[in-house]
Structure formats: structure tokens, C-alpha cells
Amino acid sequence: xxxxxxxxxxxxxxxxxxxxxxxxxxxxxxxxxxxxxxxxxxxxxxxxxxxxxxxxxxxxxxxxxxxxxxxxxxxxxxxxxxxxxxxxxxxxxxxxxxxxxxxxxxxxxxxxxxxxxxxxxxxxxxxxxxxxxxxxxxxxxxxxxxxxxxxxxxxxxxxxxxxxxxxxxxxxxxxxxxxxxxxxxxxxxxxxxxxxxxxxxxxxxxxxxxxxxxxxxxxxxxxxxxxxxxxxxxxxxxxxxxxxxxxxxxxxxxxxxxxxxxxxxxxxxxxxxxxxxxxxxxxxxxxxxxxxxxxxxxxxxxxxxxxxxxxxxxxxxxxxxxxxxxxxxxxxxxxxxxxxxxxxxxxxxxxxxxxxxxxxxxxxxxxxxxxxxxxxxxxxxxxxxxxxxxxxxxxxxxxxxxxxxxxxxxxxxxxxxxxxxxxxxxxxxxxxxxxxxxxxxxxxxxxxxxxxxxxxxxxxxxxxxxxxxxxxxxxxxxxxx
Amino acid sequence: xxxxxxxxxxxxxxxxxxxxxxxxxxxxxxxxxxxxxxxxxxxxxxxxxxxxxxxxxxxxxxxxxxxxxxxxxxxxxxxxxxxxxxxxxxxxxxxxxxxxxxxxxxxxxxxxxxxxxxxxxxxxxxxxxxxxxxxxxxxxxxxxxxxxxxxxxxxxxxxxxxxxxxxxxxxxxxxxxxxxxxxxxxxxxxxxxxxxx
Numbered sequence: 089x090x091x092x093x094x095x096x097x098x099x100x101x102x103x104x105x106x107x108x109x110x111x112x113x114x115x116x117x118x119x120x121x122x123x124x125x126x127x128x129x130x131x132x133x134x135x136x137x138x139x140x141x142x143x144x145x146x147x148x149x150x151x152x153x154x155x156x157x158x159x160x161x162x163x164x165x166x167x168x169x170x171x172x173x174x175x176x177x178x179x180x181x182x183x184x185x186x187x188x189x190x191x192x193x194x195x196x197x198x199x200x201x202x203x204x205x206x207x208x209x210x211x212x213x214x215x216x217x218x219x220x221x222x223x224x225x226x227x228x229x230x231x232x233x234x235x236x237x238x239x240x241x242x243x244x245x246x247x248x249x250x251x252x253x254x255x256x257x258x259x260x261x262x263x264x265x266x267x268x269x270x271x272x273x274x275x276x277x278x279x280x281x282x283x284x285x286x287x288x289x290x291x292x293x294x295x296x297x298x299x300x301x302x303x304x305x306x307x308x309x310x311x312x313x314x315x316x317x318x319x320x321x322x323x324x325x326x327x328x329x330x331x332x333x334x335x336x337x338x339x340x341x342x343x344x345x346x347x348x349x350x351x352x353x354x355x356x357x358x359x360x361x362x363x364x365x366x367x368x369x370x371x372x373x374x375x376x377x378x379x380x381x382x383x384x385x386x387x388x389x390x391x392x393x394x395x396x397x398x399x400x401x402x403x404x405x406x407x408x409x410x411x412x413x414x415x416x417x418x419x420x421x422x423x424x425x426x427x428x429x430x431x432x433x434x435x436x437x438x439x440x441x442x443x444x445x446x447x448x449x450x451x452x453x454x455x456x457x458x459x460x461x462x463x464x465x466x467x468x469x470x471x472x473x474x475x476x477x478x479x480x481x482x483x484x485x486x487x488x489x490x491x492x493x494x495x496x497x498x499x500x501x502x503x504x505x506x507x508x509x510x511x512x513x514x515x516x517x518x519x520x521x522x523x524x525x526x527x528x529x530x531x532x533x534x535x536x537x538x539x540x541x542x543x544x545x546x547x548x549x550x551x552x553x554x555x556x557x558x559x560x561x562x563x564x565x566x567x568x569x
Numbered sequence: 570x571x572x573x574x575x576x577x578x579x580x581x582x583x584x585x586x587x588x589x590x591x592x593x594x595x596x597x598x599x600x601x602x603x604x605x606x607x608x609x610x611x612x613x614x615x616x617x618x619x620x621x622x623x624x625x626x627x628x629x630x631x632x633x634x635x636x637x638x639x640x641x642x643x644x645x646x647x648x649x650x651x652x653x654x655x656x657x658x659x660x661x662x663x664x665x666x667x668x669x670x671x672x673x674x675x676x677x678x679x680x681x682x683x684x685x686x687x688x689x690x691x692x693x694x695x696x697x698x699x700x701x702x703x704x705x706x707x708x709x710x711x712x713x714x715x716x717x718x719x720x721x722x723x724x725x726x727x728x729x730x731x732x733x734x735x736x737x738x739x740x741x742x743x744x745x746x747x748x749x750x751x752x753x754x755x756x757x758x759x760x761x762x763x764x765x766x
Contacts, residue, residue: 132685135725140716143728144685145674211666211736222668224682258579262586280668282661284747285608285615288679289601324579331582335589342593346600351690351755352679353608353615359753361600425757429680429688502684512756514697517687518721 092462093558099462103171103179109189110165111456117158122544124151129537132530146207149227156225157196162449163306164243170313177254185246192239199232225295226277233278240271258327262334263309270302285353292348301341307448308333314400314451318391320565321383329379336372344369350421351428359421366419370412380404392565393458393466395477399451406443414439426507431499439492457551465560476550483543490536498529614751618656621646621745627694627761635754646742647705663743666736680755693748694761701764712737
């Protein structure tokens with residue numbers, strides 16, 4: 089092994105070399121997400137800012153698309169990262185996997201450039217194929233959809249073939265089936281229909297069944313791996329928990345899809361089905377908190393990578409509060425009638441995506457940096473007492489909680505004034521948007537967004553420097569078997 | 570905790586995970602088949618595109634205790650009655666225009682989208698358009714170039730999106746048709762434009 093403290097690809101296995109590439113693009117897109125979020129947030133305060141140049145619609149589209157893609161890159165990177173260790177076999181078809189990484193990245197670049205410089209097209213199907221599909225979160229034009237499907241099928245092949253040739257663990261079984269579902273579901277969003285009710289029906293299959301089902305199971309797999317890695321938890325324990333989580337997650341999340349079918353033209357029976365099952369959705373998230381915190385406590389939080397462990401705990405709580413509590417608050421139709429499509433949704437969306445997904449991908453970044461630098465020491469007594477990772481953890485989490493609370497205040501105002509009193513008319517909408525309480529929330533959101541940005545900058549700086557020149561090497565977490 | 574108990578064993582939870590997932594998915598497929606048949610175009614929940622030949626109202630229903638769309642007397646859009654194919658072509662042009670102009674990243678449609686501009690679910694019935702007589706012209710003019718029109722007192726404006734005459738007509742047709750969809754009372758307490766005369 090090379091000298092510790094220097095990033096050397098000789099420290100990584102084949103899958104991990106590819107994973108690092110995915111992680112670098114992921115964090116770059118994370119930066120783009122933050123930047124365009126700041127621009128869009130500023131337009132709430134100064135509507136003429138970039139008007140007619142980069143309109144809110146463009147900034148918001150780049151903001152949410154960068155989100156989806158950086159998380160997807162984070163997941164694919166995480167899968168490649170753990171693949172060889174988990175299967176104890178070299179990645180099958182790694183050359184193809186590498187090629188597809190470059191193809192996918194080139195496609196993402198073209199899509200973003202078209203979003204920024206072409207923006208919109210005429211009302212023809214060719215616009216949907218070449219420029220922008222105009223459907224929230226899956227705006228990517230159809231040619232890119234096809235590229236995404238081909239790419240993910242290659243990743244799926246890498247994963248399934250490697251596990252089949254090597255060791256087929258419990259994590260492997262869940263991961264392979266989850267990736268199959270992830271890719272299959274994406275197909276539900278790849279067609280045009282004029283009937284907007286049917287359009288949104290299938291659109292939610294992609295959005296909900298990704299974010300509230302398959303992505304959750306994906307991070308449960310990463311969490312299982314992470315806990316074994318940094319805490320040394322026994323495989324039997326993490327895999328049993330993984331099955332419990334899958335059962336609870338899919339048991340509540342698949343029919344919880346119904347909470348998106350209250351108001352799009354779909355029949356009234358979705359009120360009961362969607363309300364009931366989505367109300368159960370927080371339960372698996374509680375299970376995940378118990379799992380992570382119990383395991384950490386049982387080992388007196390002794391672990392081989394402090395930043396990773398801290399972000400895994402942030403994930404457990406962020407997932408529970410952001411996805412669980414914030415989702416539950418407005419999931420029943422009796423309240424959702426007033427909150428649907430207001431800043432409540434934005435508040436929930438921010439805390440959920442960050443808490444459930446950004447956190448655990450950041451945990452993987454730290455795990456990757458540690459090994460890349462030659463399995464260096466990353467526990468206590470880091471230079472400067474590890475101030476960079478601690479401050480970035482604090483700024484990112486406080487910034488996000490601040491944004492979430494600000495948007496919730498604005499959401500209260502909006503659901504009361506626009507929805508309940510004024511009845512969602514044009515006049516009612518602007519009566520709420522101009523209300524001092526609403527505006528105040530938007531100001532606080534922007535300020536906390538700046539705090540979040542500082543945390544992001546510090547995170548990047550820390551990832552580039554942590555472990556540099558470190559001579560101490562990692563003491564692997566003692567396996568308690 | 571001992572893992573010897575059947576309820577704490579790995580194999581019990583693996584089987585449970587498989588059965589719960591499979592079972593939920595089968596139920597979802599059955600519900601999907603039923604729902605798709607109820608929301609296809611030409612049903613009571615989602616009317617045929619030729620509904621744009623009629624007046625559409627949004628009235629309180631005493632039994633359901635929410636507002637529901639009511640299809641009224643003949644009132645062809647732009648004064649010209651269209652057959653089913655013509656109506657579908659016009660609404661299709663409108664829907665394609667809303668997608669290619671990225672409307673959903675400022676507005677919400679059926680409550681879904683972004684929160685920077687008003688919900689469009691019942692935009693056809695909005696009092697903002699003034700009176701029933703001038704509504705169609707107002708909408709066309711606004712959609713084609715909103716940048717110089719009065720919006721609100723907070724300075725937020727819709728940009729000009731190079732929408733042609735024909736596309737603007739399509740968008741209006743799409744909005745009129747969308748307002749006829751039964752959305753279970755969403756949006757609540759909506760105050761419609763005066764149409765009785």
C-alpha cells in the first residue's frame with residue numbers, strides 16, 4: 089500500500105475507482121443545486137433579478153434536476169463503492185461501466201446547457217424530445233431519458249453479474265431487486281399524453297416510488313454497509329434490520345403513493361388508502377433511527393470514521409424528521425386540501441431530500457476519502473480538532489433546518505390566506521405572497537440558504553484536505569462476532 | 570436480545586419483506602387498473618375534450634360538501650363549435666405548449682409544480698379575467714405577452730415566452746378543459762368569475 093495521507097488510486101479497488109468519479113460529479117452538481125437555489129430564492133425577494141435572462145422557471149428546474157442527478161450519482165457511486173467488498177469479486181464489465189459513466193456525464197452536461205441556453209421550445213413533441221419535457225423533476229428531454237435507462241441498465245448489469253459471480257449477501261439481494269425496481273419505474277414517466285390526470289398518475293409513480301420507496305431502500309442498504317464498516321456491527325444484525333426496514337418501507341410506501349392521488353382527478357377511495365398508508369410511512373424511519381443510534385450507543389460511539397458516523401446519525405434523524413414528521417404533518421387529505429402545492433411542500437421537500445439522502449451520500453464521501461488516502465485515521469484528535477468537518481456539519485444542518493422552518497411559516501400563511509380564505513384564486517395567491525409574514529419567511533429562507541452555502545464550501549474544502557499528510561492509519565472497527 | 574426467537578430471525582423478516590412488497594404491488598396494480606378506467610378522457614371525472622364547447626362552472630355540491638365542476642349550456646370556445654377530433658387537437662397543442670414552455674416550474678397544475686405563480690387548475694374560471702365577455706381575449710393577450718400586463722403589487726411578472734396565436738388558443742382550450750376535471754373539491758373555496766348571464 090502507498091504512503092498514507094496521499095490520494096492514490098492504488099488504494100482503491102476497481103469499483104471504488106469508478107465510484108470516486110461518480111462522487112466528484114455528484115458533489116459538483118450539489119454545488120450547482122445550491123447556487124441555483126440561491127438564485128431562485130433571491131427572485132422571490134427581487135422579482136426583477138435576472139428576469140427574462142434566467143427566469144425563476146429555469147433556475148428552479150436546474151435546482152431540482154441537479155438535486156435528482158447528484159443524488160442518483162451519489163447512489164450509483166455508493167453501489168460501485170461497496171460492490172467488490174460486499175461480493176468479494178471484481179466488478180464484472182467494469183470497462184463498460186466506465187464508458188457509461190462518461191456517456192452519462194456528457195449527456196447530463198448537454199441537458200444542463202440546453203436548459204440554460206435554449207430553455208424553451210415551440211408547443212410540439214420535438215421540444216419534449218430535444219429540449220425540455222416540462223414535467224417537474226423529470227424535465228430531462230426524451231433522448232436523455234433513453235440514455236439514462238441504458239446507463240442504469242449497464243450499472244444494473246455490473247451489480248447483478250458481480251454479485252452472481254461472487255458472494256450473494258442479504259444486502260446484495262435487496263440491492264439488486266431495488267435497482268431493478270428503480271429502473272423499471274423510470275419507464276412509467278417516458279410517454280406523452282394530453283390527459284393531464286393520467287399524465288400525473290404515472291408521473292407520481294416515478295417521483296413517489298423513487299423517492300419514498302426505492303431510494304429509501306437504497307439508503308437502507310448503504311446504511312447497513314456503513315454501520316458494518318465504521319462501527320463493526322454484525323452482518324446478521326444489519327441484514328435482519330434491513331429486511332424489517334424493507335418490509336415496513338414497501339408495506340407503507342407502495343400504497344402510500346395514494347397521498348398524491350387526492351386532487352388530480354382520481355377517485356375518492358384514494359383518500360382512505362393514501363391517508364392510511366402514508367400515515368404509516370414514518371414507522372420504518374423510526375426503525376432506522378433506533379437501529380443506527382442503538383448500534384452506535386452499544387459501541388459507545390467508538391468508530392473508525394467520525395465524520396461518516398456523524399453524517400449517518402444526521403441521516404437517521406434527518407430522514408425521520410424530514411421525510412417522516414414533515415411528510416406526516418400534511419399527508420391526510422383533510423389538511424392536504426389546504427397545503428397541497430404551497431410552501432409547506434417546499435419545506436417538506438427540502439428537509440426530506442437533505443435529511444434522507446444528502447446526509448448519507450456525504451457520509452459515503454468521507455468513507456471514500458478515507459480509503460483513497462490509504463485508510464488513514466479519521467477518528468478523534470484530528471488536526472485542528474477536525475473543525476472543518478464539524479463546522480460544515482453544523483452549518484449545513486442548521487442552514488437546512490432554518491430554511492425548512494422559514495418556508496413552513498410562509499406555508500402557514502399561504503395555506504390560510506390563499507387556500508382557506510381566498511380560495512386559490514389569482515387575487516388570493518398574491519394576497520398571500522405579498523403578506524409581510526410570508527415575505528419574512530422568504531427572507532429568512534435566503535439567509536439560511538447562505539449559511540447552508542458556507543457549510544457546503546467548507547465541506548468541499550474539508551473533503552479535499554482531511555487526512556492529507558496523516559501518518560496514523562485506521563484501526564478497523566472491531567467486528568463483534 | 571436473542572435472535573433465536575422466530576420474530577427476531579433473519580429468515581422471518583426476509584419472507585415478510587418479500588410477501589409485503591409483492592402483496593402491496595399487486596394491490597397497487599389492481600387499483601391502478603380501476604383508476605385508469607375512471608380517469609380516461611370521456612368519463613364523468615375527466616370529461617371529453619369537446620367539453621370546451623360548453624360552459625363550465627365550479628359549484629358547491631350539497632352531498633359531497635365540496636365544489637365540483639358542472640357542465641352547462643353550449644358556450645363554444647372562441648365562438649366556434651369543434652368536433653371531438655378538433656377539440657382534442659387544440660387541447661393537445663395547449664398541453665404540449667404548457668410542457669415545452671416549462672409552465673410547471675413556476676405554476677402548479679392540479680396543485681403540482683412550483684410555487685412561484687398561481688395554481689392553474691381553475692384558471693379558466695378566475696375572476697382575474699374580468700368578465701365572461703372579455704375573458705377569452707384577455708387570456709390570449711396575457712399568454713402571448715404577459716410582461717407588460719398588470720399582475721400584482723409585489724412586482725412579480727410572467728416573462729414573454731414566444732407563444733404564437735395558435736399556441737395561445739391551445740393553452741386556453743387546455744385550461745378550459747382542465748377546469749372540468751373533478752378534483753374532489755381542490756381548490757377549496759374557489760371564487761369563480763360571473764357566468765350566469
